[in-house]
Amino acid sequence: xxxxxxxxxxxxxxxxxxxxxxxxxxxxxxxxxxxxxxxxxxxxxxxxxxxxxxxxxxxxxxxxxxxxxxxxxxxxxxxxxxxxxxxxxxxxxxxxxxxxxxxxxxxxxxxxxxxxxxxxxxxxxxxxxxxxxxxxxxxxxxxxxxxxxxxxxxxxxxxxxxxxxxxxxxxxxxxxxxxxxxxxxxxxxxxxxxxxxxxxxxxxxxxxxxxxxxxxxxxxxxxxxxxxxxxxxxxxxxxxxxxxxxxxxxxxxxxxxxxxxxxxxxxxxxxxxxxxxxxxxxxxxxxxxxxxxxxxxxxxxxxxxxxxxxxxxxxxxxxxxxxxxxxxxxxxxxxxxxxxxxxxxxxxxxxxxxxxxxxxxxxxxxxxxxxxxxxxxxxxxxxxxxxxxxxxxxxxxxxxxxxxxxxxxxxxxxxxxxxxxxxxxxxxxxxxxxxxxxxxxxxxxxxxxxxxxxxxxxxxxxxxxxxxxxxxxxxxxxxxxxxxxxxxxxxxxxxxxxxxxxxxxxxxxx
Amino acid sequence: xxxxxxxxxxxxxxxxxxxxxxxxxxxxxxxxxxxxxxxxxxxxxxxxxxxxxxxxxxxxxxxxxxxxxxxxxxxxxxxxxxxxxxxxxxxxxxxxxxxxxxxxxxxxxxxxxxxxxxxxxxxxxxxxxxxxxxxxxxxxxxxxxxxxxxxxxxxxxxxxxxxxxxxxxxxxxxxxxxxxxxxxxxxxxxxxxxxxxxxxxxxxxxxxxxxxxxxxxxxxxxxxxxxxxxxxxxxxxxxxxxxxxxxxxxxxxxxxxxxxxxxxxxxxxxxxxxxxxxxxxxxxxxxxxxxxxxxxxxxxxxxxxxxxxxxxxxxxxxxxxxxxxxxxxxxxxxxxxxxxxxxxxxxxxxxxxxxxxxxxxxxxxxxxxxxxxxxxxxx
Numbered sequence: 001x002x003x004x005x006x007x008x009x010x011x012x013x014x015x016x017x018x019x020x021x022x023x024x025x026x027x028x029x030x031x032x033x034x035x036x037x038x039x040x041x042x043x044x045x046x047x048x049x050x051x052x053x054x055x056x057x058x059x060x061x062x063x064x065x066x067x068x069x070x071x072x073x074x075x076x077x078x079x080x081x082x083x084x085x086x087x088x089x090x091x092x093x094x095x096x097x098x099x100x101x102x103x104x105x106x107x108x109x110x111x112x113x114x115x116x117x118x119x120x121x122x123x124x125x126x127x128x129x130x131x132x133x134x135x136x137x138x139x140x141x142x143x144x145x146x147x148x149x150x151x152x153x154x155x156x157x158x159x160x161x162x163x164x165x166x167x168x169x170x171x172x173x174x175x176x177x178x179x180x181x182x183x184x185x186x187x188x189x190x191x192x193x194x195x196x197x198x199x200x201x202x203x204x205x206x207x208x209x210x211x212x213x214x215x216x217x218x219x220x221x222x223x224x225x226x227x228x229x230x231x232x233x234x235x236x237x238x239x240x241x242x243x244x245x246x247x248x249x250x251x252x253x254x255x256x257x258x259x260x261x262x263x264x265x266x267x268x269x270x271x272x273x274x275x276x277x278x279x280x281x282x283x284x285x286x287x288x289x290x291x292x293x294x295x296x297x298x299x300x301x302x303x304x305x306x307x308x309x310x311x312x313x314x315x316x317x318x319x320x321x322x323x324x325x326x327x328x329x330x331x332x333x334x335x336x337x338x339x340x341x342x343x344x345x346x347x348x349x350x351x352x353x354x355x356x357x358x359x360x361x362x363x364x365x366x367x368x369x370x371x372x373x374x375x376x377x378x379x380x381x382x383x384x385x386x387x388x389x390x391x392x393x394x395x396x397x398x399x400x401x402x403x404x405x406x407x408x409x410x411x412x413x414x415x416x417x418x419x420x421x422x423x424x425x426x427x428x429x430x431x432x433x434x435x436x437x438x439x440x441x442x443x444x445x446x447x448x449x450x451x452x453x454x455x456x457x458x459x460x461x462x463x464x465x466x467x468x469x470x471x472x473x474x475x476x477x478x479x480x481x482x483x484x485x486x487x488x489x490x491x492x493x494x495x496x497x498x499x500x501x502x503x504x505x506x507x508x509x510x
Numbered sequence: 511x512x513x514x515x516x517x518x519x520x521x522x523x524x525x526x527x528x529x530x531x532x533x534x535x536x537x538x539x540x541x542x543x544x545x546x547x548x549x550x551x552x553x554x555x556x557x558x559x560x561x562x563x564x565x566x567x568x569x570x571x572x573x574x575x576x577x578x579x580x581x582x583x584x585x586x587x588x589x590x591x592x593x594x595x596x597x598x599x600x601x602x603x604x605x606x607x608x609x610x611x612x613x614x615x616x617x618x619x620x621x622x623x624x625x626x627x628x629x630x631x632x633x634x635x636x637x638x639x640x641x642x643x644x645x646x647x648x649x650x651x652x653x654x655x656x657x658x659x660x661x662x663x664x665x666x667x668x669x670x671x672x673x674x675x676x677x678x679x680x681x682x683x684x685x686x687x688x689x690x691x692x693x694x695x696x697x698x699x700x701x702x703x704x705x706x707x708x709x710x711x712x713x714x715x716x717x718x719x720x721x722x723x724x725x726x727x728x729x730x731x732x733x734x735x736x737x738x739x740x741x742x743x744x745x746x747x748x749x750x751x752x753x754x755x756x757x758x759x760x761x762x763x764x765x766x767x768x769x770x771x772x773x774x775x776x777x778x779x780x781x782x783x784x785x786x787x788x789x790x791x792x793x794x795x796x797x798x799x800x801x802x803x804x805x806x807x808x809x810x811x812x813x814x815x816x817x818x819x820x821x822x823x824x825x826x827x828x829x830x831x832x833x834x835x836x837x838x839x840x841x842x843x844x845x846x847x848x849x850x851x852x853x854x855x856x857x858x859x860x861x862x863x864x865x866x867x868x869x870x871x872x873x874x875x876x877x878x879x880x881x882x883x884x885x886x887x888x889x
Contacts, residue, residue, distance in 0.1 A: 202850040202883065205861035349881055355632075356881030358849075361742055361771035366631050366661040367691055389883040391849045456870075463873045481862070496873075497866035 001025070003090035003097055006104045006133060007083040008124035009068075009075055012288055012328070012335025013251050015120070015127030017104070019069045020080060022087030027063030035068030040078040047078075047109045048085045055113035055161040060092045076287065079118040082107035082137065085160055086167065099167045104128050104136040113160040117141035119257035122250055125149055137163055143176055145250060145259040148243075150178035181243040185265045190236025192229060195408035199391065203230055206388040206501060208412055211237045212419040213480030214434035216321075216343040216383060218306070221390030222360070223353035227346035228271075230390070231302045234344055235267035236409035238300075239417040245298045248338055252294050268299035270341070274308035278316045288328045288335045293320050296341035306347040307375040314377045317343075321383055345384065347376075356389075385436060385473050386501040419483045435480045440472045447479045452492035460499045474498045511578055511588075516571070517542035518590030519578065522608035522712075524568045526561060529710075529724075530605035533591075542592060577712070584713060585702075586686055587612045595619065603731045603757055607710040613686050614706035618654050618679055623797055624733035626656040626754070629663025630745040634772045635847065635880035637663055637740030639888060640764055642670045644739065647790035649676020651799060656681060656733050658725065658750075659694050659701070663739055668697060672704055681732065682709040683725035684717035726750045727757075735760035735796050737787060741775040748775050755783050760796050762787045830874040835859075839867050840887065843877060847886035 005020045031045045045066075052059050066084055068075050083105045089095045106124060108116040118124075121142040128136055129152045138146065140156035147154070153175040157163045165171040197204065203219065207230060210217040217234075219227040241249065241264075250264045272281055272292040283291030293301055303309060320326040324340040349355040350369040354362040364372070423434050426446075432438060438446060449457065460466055460474060475490070477498035482490045511519075521532040538556060539545040546569075553562040581588055589596045589610040597619040600606040612619070625648060629641055641663045645655050649671035657664040659680040671678040680701045682690075686709050689695035701707055710728065711721055726746070730736055730753035738761070741747040754761045763784040766773020780786050787793055794800035832840065842848060842856040853864055868885060871877045879885045 199851045201854045201861040202865065205865065356884075357771075358884065359769065359771070361774075362632055364632075370693075389881070391851050391883055456873075459873050460869075463875075484862075493863075493866040496869040497862055499873075500865045500869045 001091045001093065003087050003100070005083040005087045005090070005100055006102075006128075007080055007106050008104060008128050009073065010077075010120050010124050010127070010255075011073075013120070013123045013255050013290070013337060014335070015124035016073070017128055017131040017133065018073075018075075020083040020087050021067040021069060022084065022091045023065045023067075024060050024062050024088065024091040029061045029063065031064045031066070033066045033068070035066075035071045036074040037068060038074060038076045041068070041075050041080055044078060044081045044084055044109075047081050047111065048088065050111045051081070051109040051113040051160055052085055052088065054111060055159065055164070057089060057094065057164070060088065062092075064088065064091075077118065077120075078108045079106045079124075081109035082115065082139075082157075082160065082163065085109060086163065089164055095164060095167045096169075099169070102134050103167075104133045105138075105163070107137070107139040107157065109160060115139040115141075115157055115159060115163075120251075120255040122146055122149075122247075122254040122259070125152065125154070126247075126251070128152065137166075144262040145254055147176050147179045148181060148184070148247070148250075148263040179262065181246065181263065181265075184263055185240055185246075188240060188265050190233065190409040191266065191269065192232040192236065193409045194233045194237065194412055195406050197226060197230060197233060197406060200226060200230065203388050203390050204406070206386055207234060208237065208416065209477060209480055209484065209501075210234070210342070210344075210386055211412075211416045212435075212484055213385075213423070213477065214342060214436040215385035215477060215480065216436065217345070218381075218384045218387045219344065219346040219390055220349055220387065221346070222355070222357045223348055225390040227390060228302075228304055231271075231300070231304075231344045231346060232269060233409060234300045234342065235269045237412040237416055238267050238342070239413070239420050241265060241267055241298055249298045252290050252297055252337060256290055256295060258295070268296055269302060270296035270299065271302040271304060274303070274305045276309075276313065278310075278313045281313055282316050282320065282328075283326055283335075283337055284328050284330070286330070288330045290335075290337045291326070291339075293317065293326060293339040293341060294337040297338045299341060301341040301343050303343070303345045306345040307372055311375070311377050314380045318379055318383070343384065349373075349389075382469060385477055388501060415484070419480070422483055435476050435483065438476050438479065443472055443475050443479075447475050447482075447490045448488070449475070449478070449490040449495065450492065453478070453490050453495045456492040456495040456499075460495065464499065464502060466502065470502055474502060477501055511575075512592060513546065514542040514592035515588075515590045516574055517546050518592055518608045519574050519588060520546075520569055522590075523574070523577070524561075525564050527564065528605065529607050531557075532608045533604075533606060581611065581713065584687065585613055586713060587616060589616075589619075597732060599624070599732050599734075600728070603727065605727070606731075607728065609712075610708055610710060611686055611712060612706060612708045613702045614704075615677070616706065618677055618706045619708075619732075621654055622734065623653050623799075624656050624679070625653045625793065625797070626729050626733040626736040626750065626759075627667045627739065628657055628729060628736065628747045628750050629667070629739040630741045630747055630772060631660055631662030631664075632742060632745075632772065633663050633666075633740050634770065635878060635884065635886045636766065636770070637772055638666055638880075639886065641666045641739040644737070644764070644787070644790055644793070645670035646674040646676075648793055649674045649678065651790065651794055652676075653793070653797065653799075654679055654705075656729065658683070658729055659698060660746075661691055661693065665694055665697055667739075668701060668705075672700060678705040679732070680705070680707050681725060681728045682707060682717075683711070683721040685709060685711050685713040685715040687713045688716055690717040722746070723749070727753050730754040730759060731757050733759065735762060735793070737762045737764070737793060738776050738779065738784070739764045740766060740772050741779075742772050743774045745775055748779075751775075751779055751784070760785065762793060762796065764788075830876065832871075832874070832876070835863075836867050836871055839864070839871060840876065843885055843887045847884050850883050850885070853885065 002023045008015050009018045049059050117139045135153045137155050137157050140158050143156040155173045166173050221227050246263050253259045270292045281292050320339045326339045328335045350364040351372050352363045354360040478490045478494040481494040645667040654677040655671040656679045657667045668678050684690050686707050726749045729750045736754035761784040763776040763779045764787050791800045877887050
C-alpha cells in the first residue's frame with residue numbers, strides 16, 4: 001500500500017515543501033530510501049525502526065520503499081524521521097490516509113519514540129505556510145520559536161505515539177496560539193544599559209549618532225576604557241525590530257540551532273573572537289551554514305581587538321558589507337544569507353594598550369604603534385564612517401560622587417527612533433534607507449549644506465587634508481547630526497562636529 | 511687627505527678596534543706617523559695577535575683611498591682627530607671617534623653655541639609643544655640645535671629649528687645615506703641642505719643597538735649643554751643626560767607634572783643633577799647670551815604670550831577670531847590640558863556642542879589634541 005506524507009526540506013534559510021512517499025508491500029523484508037538522501041537521512045531507517053517498536057507498533061515485515069520527492073534535490077538533515085514513521089504507519093494501515101492530507105510533519109526521532117527538536121524549523125514552516133499547508137506537526141521543543149506564526153495550525157508533538165494517536169483521532173493536541181509580535185516586543189530590555197556607562201560623553205554621543213544614521217564605528221581607547229561595554233549598548237539604543245526584521249533574524253538563528261526562546265525581539269549582538277576563521281565569520285563550511293555576520297543581521301557585529309584579526313578575514317567582510325547579503329556556493333548548494341549589520345570595531349591605540357594614557361606608561365616605540373595601527377586593512381577602514389577615541393576613565397571618576405546618573409538606553413532609543421523615522425520618510429522609494437548609505441553623488445543634494453557649512457567644509461578639507469572619501473564621510477555624519485537637531489539643511493556646527501569623528505588624522509593614520 | 515688623516519681612517523676601519531683603543535694606540539706609538547711605520551712584531555706586542563692581524567689587514571692604502579673618494583663623491587666629508595675641522599669638543603672625551611662622516615655645513619661644528627636638545631620618542635602634546643617652542647626660540651637666538659633625529663621630540667626639535675630659520679646638527683647612529691626610521695628621511699635631507707649631518711659610521715651602515723649606544727656620547731660631548739624636554743622612566747635620552755654630566759657639560763631639564771609618566775625622568779634629573787629650564791632665557795643665560803637681570807618671562811597663564819619682539823608671529827597672520835563660546839573652552843584649556851570629559855564638566859557644554867567647538871578651535875590652529883583625546887592650547 002502506498003502513502004504520502006508532506007514534509008519540508010531546506011537549503012540554508014530557504015525551506016521548500018516536499019513529499020515523503022512510502023510503499024509497503026509483500027516481498028523480501030528490506031527498507032530502501034531513495035531521493036538523494038544524505039547520511040543523516042539514510043540512518044533514519046534505523047531510528048524509525050527502533051522508535052516504532054519502542055512505541056508499541058510492529059515494524060512491517062515487508063518490502064518498504066521510501067522516496068523523498070522531488071528526487072533531484074539533495075536532502076539533508078534528520079528531520080524526516082517523523083514523516084517516514086507516519087508514512088510507514090499509514091501505508092500499513094494504522095493511520096487513516098485522509099487524516100494526513102494537508103498536514104505537514106517534521107521531527108527527529110529518538111530510539112524511545114520521543115521527538116527531538118530540529119534546526120531551522122522556522123524557515124521550513126514559513127515555506128509550508130507559503131505553500132498553503134494548513135496544519136503542521138512539529139517537535140514540542142520547537143514550539144516556542146515558531147509560536148509567532150499565524151495562518152497555520154501548529155501542533156506540538158512530544159512523541160511518535162502521541163502523533164499517531166492524534167492522527168487516528170484518538171487524542172487531541174492543543175494547537176499553539178499565535179503570539180502577537182507587539183506583545184513580545186513590549187518588554188524588551190537591553191542587555192547592557194547605557195545608564196551603567198560612566199563618563200565617556202564623547203563616546204556616548206558618537207554612539208547615538210552611529211545609531212541614528214546607521215554609521216559604522218571604530219572605538220579606539222586604552223585598555224579598560226570601556227570600549228566593549230559601550231559597543232554592547234548599541235543594540236539597546238537602535239530602533240526596535242519590526243516583525244519582519246525579527247522574523248528574518250530568528251530564521252538565521254533557527255538554522256544555526258541557536259534559538260532558545262521564541263522570536264528574537266532583541267537586536268542580535270555578535271562578537272566573534274579574533275581567532276575566528278573567515279568561514280566562521282562569513283558563513284560556509286560543508287553545510288553552507290550562516291556565519292557570524294548573518295547572525296548579526298539587523299543587529300551589531302562587534303570586532304574587538306581589530307588589528308588582531310587576520311587581514312584576509314577582514315577583507316572577506318567587504319562584499320557582504322556592500323551588498324547586505326552574503327552568497328555561499330558549495331558543490332551542491334548555493335545559499336544566500338542576509339547580512340545587514342552595523343559594524344562596531346574596537347582597538348587599543350598600541351600593542352601594550354597604554355598609548356595616550358595620562359597615568360600609565362606606554363612601552364611601545366612609535367614604530368610599533370605605527371605598525372599596529374597600519375595593520376588594519378585600508379578598504380575596511382574606508383567603510384567605517386566614525387572613529388572615536390575614548391577617554392581613559394580613572395577609578396575615582398567611576399566611583400566618585402561626581403559621577404552623575406547617566407541617561408538610560410530607553411531615552412536614547414526614543415530619540416534614535418525619531419531620527420530613523422525621519423530618514424525612512426525621506427528615503428522612501430530610494431534603494432538606501434539610512435544616512436550611512438547615502439551614495440556620494442546624492443550627498444550635495446540631500447545634505448544641502450548652508451553657505452557657512454560649505455566654508456567649514458572647505459576649511460576642513462584644507463586643514464585636515466581630507467580626501468574626497470573623507471569629505472563624503474564627514475558630510476554623511478553631518479547629515480545625521482542635522483537630522484538629530486531636526487534641521488533640514490546641514491549647518492556649519494554639524495560639519496564641525498562631524499569632522500571630529502574623522503579618524504584619519506595625523507595622530508593615527510598618517 | 512694627509513697621511514695622519516689616513517691613519518685615523520685606517521683605524522676606524524679596523525674590525526674589533528674601539529675608538530678608545532685607537533686613541534691609546536696612537537698615543538702609545540707617539541703619533542700617527544710612527545704607528546703607520548710600525549712593523550708587525552711591534553704591533554703584535556702592543557695589541558696582541560688577533561688585533562694586530564686585523565690592523566695589518568685593514569692597512570691597505572688603495573682601499574682607504576677608494577673609500578675616501580667614494581665618500582667625497584657622495585658629498586660626505588671625513589673628519590679625523592688629525593683634521594683641523596674636527597670639533598674641539600670631541601677631543602676631550604676618552605673615546606673620540608676616529609672618523610666623523612659629515613654632510614652639510616661643517617662650520618657649525620666650530621661654534622661654541624651648540625645645544626643638545628633631546629627628548630623621548632613617546633612624547634605627550636606638552637612635550638611636543640615645549641620642545642617646539644624652546645627649539646624655535648633658541649635657534650632664533652643663535653644657538654645651533656644638536657639632536658639625534660630619532661622619531662618623537664628629536665625630530666620635533668630639528669624641525670622647529672629649521673622652521674625658525676636656525677641651524678641644526680643631526681647626529682646619526684647609521685650611515686649618512688640611511689634613514690632610520692624611514693619616516694625621518696625627508697627631514698634628514700633637509701638638514702643635509704640647511705644644517706649638518708654627522709655620524710661615526712661609514713655610509714651604508716644600518717642603525718643597531720651597537721651603533722645607537724655609542725652615538726649618545728657624541729650627542730652629549732658635542733655641545734656645552736644638554737637640554738632634555740621630556741623623558742619617561744626608561745627613555746634612551748637618559749643615557750645622553752648621564753654622559754653629559756660625566757663629560758662635565760651642563761645638563762638642563764624642563765619640569766613636567768609629577769604624575770605624568772612622560773616627565774618621570776626629567777623631574778628626577780632636576781632633583782639630582784640638572785638645572786631647571788622654564789623658558790628659553792634660562793638656557794641662553796647658561797651660554798652667557800642673556801642677562802640674569804632681564805627678569806622672568808611672563809607667567810604662561812597670561813595667555814598666548816608674545817614671543818621676543820617681532821619674531822614669533824609671522825607678519826600678515828593675525829590671530830584668528832574666536833567666538834564667545836570658543837573662548838569659554840579656551841579659558842578652561844589655558845590652565846591645563848584637559849580630556850573631553852573634564853572639559854564637559856568645566857564648561858557645561860553638551861557633548862555635541864563641545865565636539866563642534868573643539869573642531870573649530872583645532873581648525874583655527876589654536877588647540878591641538880593628542881592620543882587619548884587630551885586637548886591643549888598651542889604655544
